[in-house]
Amino acid sequence: MTAAVExxxxxxxxxxxxxxxxxxxxxxxxxxxxxxxxxxxxxxxxALKTLNRLVEPDAGSVVxxxxxxxxxxxxxxxxxxxxxxxxxxxxxxxxxxxxVGLVPELLGWPPERRRARSRELLAxxxxxxxxxxxxxxxxxxxxxxxxxxIARALAADPPLLLMDEPFGALDxxxxxxxxxxxxxxxxxxxxxxxxxxxxxxxxxRLGDEVAVMDxxxxxxxxxPAQLRExxxxxxxADFIAAALP
Amino acid sequence: xxxxxxLAERRSELxxxxxxxxxxVLVSAGLAMALGVPLGIALARRPRLAxxxxxxxxxxxxxxxxxxxxxxxxxxxxxxxGVRTAIVALVxxxxxxxxxxxxxxxxxxxxxxxxxxxxxxxxxxxxxxLVELPLALPxxxxxxxxxxxxxxxxxxxxxxxxxxxxxxxxFRGLATVDTRLILAGAIPAALLALIADAxxxxxxxxxxxxxxxxxxxxxxxxxxxxxxxxxSPAGARPVVVGSxxxxxxxxxxxxxxxxxxxxxFAVDRRLNLGGTSLCHAAVREGQxxxxxxxxxxxxxxxxxxxxxxxxxxxxxxxxxxxxxxxxRVGPPLGFNNSYALxxxxxxxxxxxxxxxxxxxxxxxxxxxxxxxxxxxxxxxxTGLVRTYALRFGVPPREMDLGLLYQAxxxxxxxxxxxNATDGLxxxxxxxVLEDDRHYFPPxxxxxxxxxxxLRRHPGLLEAVESxxxxxxxxxxxxxxxxxxxxxxxxxxxxxxFLAGAGLLSR
Numbered sequence: 048m049t050a051a052v053e054x055x056x057x058x059x060x061x062x063x064x065x066x067x068x069x070x071x072x073x074x075x076x077x078x079x080x081x082x083x084x085x086x087x088x089x090x091x092x093x094a095l096k097t098l099n100r101l102v103e104p105d106a107g108s109v110v111x112x113x114x115x116x117x118x119x120x121x122x123x124x125x126x127x128x129x130x131x132x133x134x135x136x137x138x139x140x141x142x143x144x145x146x147v148g149l150v151p152e153l154l155g156w157p158p159e160r161r162r163a164r165s166r167e168l169l170a171x172x173x174x175x176x177x178x179x180x181x182x183x184x185x186x187x188x189x190x191x192x193x194x195x196x197i198a199r200a201l202a203a204d205p206p207l208l209l210m211d212e213p214f215g216a217l218d219x220x221x222x223x224x225x226x227x228x229x230x231x232x233x234x235x236x237x238x239x240x241x242x243x244x245x246x247x248x249x250x251x252r253l254g255d256e257v258a259v260m261d262x263x264x265x266x267x268x269x270x271p272a273q274l275r276e277x278x279x280x281x282x283x284a285d286f287i288a289a290a291l292p
Numbered sequence: 293x294x295x296x297x298x299l300a301e302r303r304s305e306l307x308x309x310x311x312x313x314x315x316x317v318l319v320s321a322g323l324a325m326a327l328g329v330p331l332g333i334a335l336a337r338r339p340r341l342a343x344x345x346x347x348x349x350x351x352x353x354x355x356x357x358x359x360x361x362x363x364x365x366x367x368x369x370x371x372x373x374g375v376r377t378a379i380v381a382l383v384x385x386x387x388x389x390x391x392x393x394x395x396x397x398x399x400x401x402x403x404x405x406x407x408x409x410x411x412x413x414x415x416x417x418x419x420x421x422l423v424e425l426p427l428a429l430p431x432x433x434x435x436x437x438x439x440x441x442x443x444x445x446x447x448x449x450x451x452x453x454x455x456x457x458x459x460x461x462x463f464r465g466l467a468t469v470d471t472r473l474i475l476a477g478a479i480p481a482a483l484l485a486l487i488a489d490a491x492x493x494x495x496x497x498x499x500x501x502x503x504x505x506x507x508x509x510x511x512x513x514x515x516x517x518x519x520x521x522x523x524s525p526a527g528a529r530p531v532v533v534g535s536x537x538x539x540x541x542x543x544x545x546x547x548x549x550x551x552x553x554x555x556x557f558a559v560d561r562r563l564n565l566g567g568t569s570l571c572h573a574a575v576r577e578g579q580x581x582x583x584x585x586x587x588x589x590x591x592x593x594x595x596x597x598x599x600x601x602x603x604x605x606x607x608x609x610x611x612x613x614x615x616x617x618x619x620r621v622g623p624p625l626g627f628n629n630s631y632a633l634x635x636x637x638x639x640x641x642x643x644x645x646x647x648x649x650x651x652x653x654x655x656x657x658x659x660x661x662x663x664x665x666x667x668x669x670x671x672x673x674t675g676l677v678r679t680y681a682l683r684f685g686v687p688p689r690e691m692d693l694g695l696l697y698q699a700x701x702x703x704x705x706x707x708x709x710x711n712a713t714d715g716l717x718x719x720x721x722x723x724v725l726e727d728d729r730h731y732f733p734p735x736x737x738x739x740x741x742x743x744x745x746l747r748r749h750p751g752l753l754e755a756v757e758s759x760x761x762x763x764x765x766x767x768x769x770x771x772x773x774x775x776x777x778x779x780x781x782x783x784x785x786x787x788x789f790l791a792g793a794g795l796l797s798r
Contacts, residue, residue: 099411125413136408140426149422150412199412209411 057107069263082254129200144180247290320382332394373579378455386439393435397428454562530558534580546786581745603734622739623760661705715773
């Protein structure tokens with residue numbers, strides 16, 4: 048297996064002085080789902096954003112999809128990376144169809160192909176294209192918006208998905224359903240996924256592996272079973288114990 | 293209804309002025325948008341710069357329009373008299389709402405949406421076009437709506453520097469105290485503002501505001517283009533005649549214009565310009581070629597020299613003072629619009645008061661009416677009383693200039709202080725007392741010409757000089773009354789006078 052993403056000794060300090068990443072090292076193999084689990088301020092979102100160059104690290108080396116970060120044109124890198132954020136970040140003035148087809152549009156696909164792809168992905172996400180394509184984001188429920196957000200991230204068939212609290216704003220039932228759907232989808236598509244969450248059950252449900260982060264470093268990394276059974280004493284054990292009954 | 297018929301009679305002129313008005317607003321709004329939106333976008337990215345620039349735009353909006361025009365006239369390229377200056381001023385006034393709303397609109401775009409857009413791989417330009425501008429559009433459109441509606445109102449001021457538009461009627465109406473004329477300008481302007489507001493409101497509310505805005509902009513641009521193409525191509529430069537913004541001045545402007553036309557000149561009338569300093573600046577810059585000034589005003593208000601009671605000395609000083617400014621002072625037209633002490637004809641005969649010095653004996657029993665300004669001025673009441681040793685028994689009553697003559701005619705007062713050429717003096721058969729001790733400074737009407745204009749238009753000097761000494765106080769009073777009292781058009785009145793004086797032919 049080759050690593051799709053590799054961070055080595057990466058540091059980032061924000062202008063205010065807050066340390067977000069403190070010598071972070073981790074790698075994700077192709078086709079695997081790695082969950083970054085941590086409290087807010089643990090640096091997990093910053094780690095994610097270094098991968099599509101929304102954040103530029105101060106030190107360390109990052110390799111994404113086989114190339115060093117510095118050699119990527121940020122625009123090209125982002126178009127080859129699916130990005131899903133909380134509340135989906137849909138563009139409120141565009142229809143669902145256009146939102147889903149946005150990266151293909153940026154890539155210059157012809158309109159017909161874009162349209163077909165949008166509809167295919169809406170169907171894949173369980174949204175009836177005939178009904179949902181012409182709607183605007185404000186007309187959707189939270190769960191529907193999140194589905195559209197994932198459809199948009201998948202539109203140009205990127206090998207890497209970056210997901211930042213993708214199900215964070217949903218009610219527990221919808222959240223659970225979307226998590227299940229995501230697992231099913233992932234088993235079919237086999238993308239490399241980095242998913243950030245503060246929710247321990249979600250991390251264990253979705254991750255092939257989970258990395259627990261605190262203060263800009265990974266404290267422990269392992270499969271959900273490993274973490275459940277032998278969490279490292281201290282922060283990791285406390286964090287997991289507090290979340291699981 | 294009288295007003296409707298009045299409007300119907302002036303259909304073609306009204307249409308022309310409305311067209312000019314719309315053109316002024318469209319061109320200035322277009323320029324303000326072309327300037328304000330990109331500048332707003334740039335400022336939205338530099339919040340530190342945004343504050344001082346917005347403060348500056350704010351400041352520009354607080355400058356009174358006449359002051360702004362006065363300031364712009366001598367500025368090369370953008371200044372001068374006419375449409376260009378009016379558009380510059382209107383653009384300055386419309387800039388703030390557009391600029392401010394563009395900055396606000398772009399800054400208020402949700403940061404999460406922007407980050408999502410960036411994360412998807414949009415270039416900054418794509419982000420602007422696909423995300424920021426569409427999301428800011430309602431706010432930007434609201435700014436444009438405010439700017440356009442305000443500019444429809446502000447554009448009336450354009451008439452003050454000869455740019456035409458509906459303000460022409462408003463100013464003419466104000467100068468001649470003709471409510472119908474004021475309404476003839478104000479009502480269409482108000483309607484235009486309502487229509488513009490409704491149109492832009494519809495664009496804002498439309499489901500696709502971007503497309504609607506583009507459609508409207510294309511329509512507006514087409515209208516502007518059509519109007520510009522429809523304009524007759526400029527031939528030889530016409531002689532530009534100016535005037536200040538009161539009845540007598542407008543009539544004099546029309547007299548100059550008609551006389552010059554009778555002598556074969558093409559004439560462009562820029563009448564009703566907003567005041568002495570504006571006219572002076574305009575003639576100095578050659579924006580107008582000729583207008584009529586008063587010798588006392590030229591001496592005291594323009595040259596800032598002490599006033600002398602000797603008319604010939606004043607004229608000489610003005611001529612010498614104007615020469616280095618590149619201005620030529622023509623021969624006096626024949627009337628002196630100074631202050632005037634006026635009485636009922638019967639009273640002057642009964643009391644034997646032909647001259648002001650005759651008043652001394654009667655002062656104790658005379659009730660005096662005057663307008664407030666006369667009490668304050670250096671050449672006003674205090675000096676008059678001293679010069680002629682007048683001891684009035686009753687303190688003078690202050691009233692509006694228009695009411696003074698009515699009060700005199702009704703016997704409520706016996707003596708009023710007015711202006712020598714007030715139209716009502718003739719209409720009410722009143723008598724002006726002779727200023728036999730030459731207390732009042734002379735305000736002889738004299739044409740003022742730009743020397744450059746005289747070189748450019750051979751024969752212009754002779755043409756203007758042909759009016760020298762042809763208009764006496766009585767004639768001027770009659771004409772003022774014809775306009776103010778009988779509500780006749782200044783152009784008609786001027787032509788009638790010229791015809792009577794044999795000046796409508798070579």
